[in-house]
Amino acid sequence: MPEAVIRTVPSDQGLLDSLDPLLRQWLPRQRWFAGKGRPVTGFSLVAATELLPAGSRLGLHHLLVRAHQQSAPATGAPVEPGDCYQLLIGTREALPPRLAPALIGRLTGGPAAGRTAYDALYDARPAEVLLEALRTGAGVGGLRFERAADQEIRAGLVPRLMTAEQSNSSVVYGDTFILKLLRRIVPGVNPDLELPLALAHEGCRRVPAPAGWMTAGLDGRTWVLGVLQPYVQGATDGWELALRELAKGEDFTAEARALGRTTAEVHTALARALPTVTLGQEPVRQLTDGMTGRLEEAARAVPPLRPYAPALRTAFTALADLAAEGRTWTAQRVHGDLHLGQCLRSPGGEWSLIDFEGEPAKPLAERRLPQPPVRDVAGMLRSFDYAAHSAGAAVSGWAAACRAAYCAGYAEAGGHDPRTDPVLLRAHETDKAVYEVLYEARHRPDWLPVPLAAVRRLSTPEPEPA
Missing domain, CATH: 3.90.1200.10 (Aminoglycoside phosphotransferase (APH), C-terminal lobe)
Incomplete structure (x- = not known):
């Protein structure tokens, strides 16, 4: 069965089509990209959710995309379905200097034509959107944001991206919480959420208890996208x-x-x-x-x-x-x-x-x-x-x-x-x-x-x- 898409809106595919040539260059340079050494031959849309309108000063799009790569480039082997990646794409008319490290490129077509696309996790406003969704237990499109019943998440915590991550990305909120966003994702129960929840139920204080988590529902299966946990300040x-x-x-x-x-x-x-x-x-x-x-x-x-x-x-x-x-x-x-x-x-x-x-x-x-x-x-x-x-x-x-x-x-x-x-x-x-x-x-x-x-x-x- 082909993978369902959370939203089948023409603008979603148009956005991915306009991003395609930019992502082919940008994605392999990311430390969390798992397919290094094999060229990306294309992308297919798994899920798309608009978190901030594309026409506003700041657009924010949550994408799950599958990167297709050749299994053996030297022999010209057929293209096989590749890994699925979670992307938060921001779009602006122009990128301020502070966001230069997040640059993906200028879009020449699609619903955001003429705007600049970038990795939105570098930007405070998109990071605030994610925390607010977790704080309120929001549901946006096929995305679900959940908060642990015994956890309080204060509004207005200032976010900052941690730059030392390798296989994932993490945002710290006011030295209170840390949100780990999984980059390469698969369907099913993820042990990074499953085991800390089980340990919290047992009262084990040696593992930070999840305060909230992000998931997506596709084809009747749950995809874990991120986990919010207490941040150990000064650790x-x-x-x-x-x-x-x-x-x-x-x-x-x-x-x-x-x-x-x-x-x-x-x-x-x-x-x-x-x-x-x-x-x-x-x-x-x-x-x-x-x-x-x-x-x-x-x-x-x-x-x-x-x-x-x-x-x-x-x-x-x-x-x-x-x-x-x-x-x-x-x-x-x-x-x-x-x-x-x-x-x-x-x-x-x-x-x-x-x-x-x-x-x-x-x-x-x-x-x-x-x-x-x-x-x-x-x-x-x-x-x-x-x-x-x-x-x-x-x-x-x-x-x-x-x-x-x-x-x-x-x-x-x-x-x-x-x-x-x-x-x-x-x-x-x-x-x-x-x-x-x-x-x-x-x-x-x-x-x-x-x-x-x-x-x-x-x-x-x-x-x-x-």
């Missing part, structure tokens, strides 16, 4: 804090231990809030087959990985062997993409976890599957290695101390030390390192030595210190 993310302490030569083990406790508290609350499952021989075989397949793919693509592949494969076979002997593990909902950058430390020293979207490149259904909690643990352990390498520190010293402290903190709050299950931990950390090798080789070759160092260590594993 520092774990990555920035770790690099700062490394630069000063300061110890980070106390913070790593606190992060371990925080992770365990969130895992415990998620296990209470949502169903858990038992992983026996067949589910573990499927899990390790996936890990082995990712290793083989990465080894084909990255020659420096190939000498280590046979030894790394033993991490997965060892786990499958344990399952074949009757060993089982509990799986539950987890963060899914946990690292230092997904952790916030308040000025008072409290840690919280954010961004429960999971790995955006993976299908939504896969991101919502129960996983062994050690998957999140492995992500954090790898993050300590990244921080140490980024600062030029010796991984065997700083990172190892942080890894041990994190696991000890996890045991204090969760009652289970991840190091007491070394086969499960090694398999997940190896899988994460293999993913990092492929990612860095494709996107940041200068960073490739970081995961390769972990690959060397994991190919000749030694017991973690008690």
Whole structure:
């Protein structure tokens, strides 16, 4: 069934047609665009909603557009449907200098011909429109803005766009709330809303509770577009804090231990809030087959990985062997993409976890599957290695101390030390390192030595210190 369009108005298609040549140039330059390296061949309209009239001083259009790209440009492969992106397009007669970074281009046709199109999130007025809609629980066209019953959203909060985002965009309102707008969207229950709501219901204070959210209804399915959460004023993310302490030569083990406790508290609350499952021989075989397949793919693509592949494969076979002997593990909902950058430390020293979207490149259904909690643990352990390498520190010293402290903190709050299950931990950390090798080789070759160092260590594993 073709995707329905929220509004089938000729001016909507006319606006997209006039934007098409501009978006082909602008969209691939955005940090959140997922199809880099393949030219955009066209766009199709999924949904369109006019939030401010096109003929007024400031026009504001909410668009969901699908970007079509060639799967293999070099071979002239046929065009396939691409990802769906959320765009907020502003139009003005002329763009003031303060909005120069938001420029998309001058429209030569369509209902806004002669006006300048730009990314409206850079502009205060469009950002205010979104907050007011959330505050009042508005419905505009097919868009729905909802507010949590126990949350108060004051009017008049001054917005500012955060410019450090990568896979999404965020607007801060008066140091009170932060609105995360998902850029690449898919239909279904998004864990970035689902899990924080479940944790709020459990009374878990380690994750900011959603104050409101934006959705669209298409073909009887819900598309989550954005989540409004309390803004932790003065907070520092774990990555920035770790690099700062490394630069000063300061110890980070106390913070790593606190992060371990925080992770365990969130895992415990998620296990209470949502169903858990038992992983026996067949589910573990499927899990390790996936890990082995990712290793083989990465080894084909990255020659420096190939000498280590046979030894790394033993991490997965060892786990499958344990399952074949009757060993089982509990799986539950987890963060899914946990690292230092997904952790916030308040000025008072409290840690919280954010961004429960999971790995955006993976299908939504896969991101919502129960996983062994050690998957999140492995992500954090790898993050300590990244921080140490980024600062030029010796991984065997700083990172190892942080890894041990994190696991000890996890045991204090969760009652289970991840190091007491070394086969499960090694398999997940190896899988994460293999993913990092492929990612860095494709996107940041200068960073490739970081995961390769972990690959060397994991190919000749030694017991973690008690």
